[in-house]
Amino acid sequence: MRAILFAVLTLLVGCDQVQHRMGFLDPAQVEADGKAVGGACRNAGRGLEDCFHLNPDASKAAVFAGWKEMSEYMTKNNLQILIPTVPDTSLTEMVPKSKKGDDEEADVVKPPGTKKPAAKKKTESDAGK
Secondary structure, X not given: OHHHHHHHHHHHHOOHHHHHHOOOOOHHHHHHHHHHHHHHHHHOOOOHHHHHHHOOOXXXXXXXXXXXXXXXXXXXXXXXXXXXXXXXXXXXXXXXXXXXXXXXXXXXXXXXXOOOOOOOOOOHHHHOO
């Protein structure tokens, strides 16, 4: 009985699908995915910090390595960044939505320290018009 159990467990440990379903990630795959993400970010002209923010589950070391490799490759071969043709909605999701009662400019991202313009007060001359 123990021999059969040992044989089955030995076979299952080597099975990639079983390891993946149990939550055991392949370190080589994690590294490759991170490098691919980093290289793609650099090729699209994204900053490293933006890349980290948009891909929180990726390994930061692998993303940096991929970003650096792509940067060196692009510099060596005099390649320009590729501007994405599909509009990027991932960054706009980070902007807080306006609250009820705010004006139409509430969705515009303003630098810190800038104030919202004061509302124009009605005067008696405006009321007669």
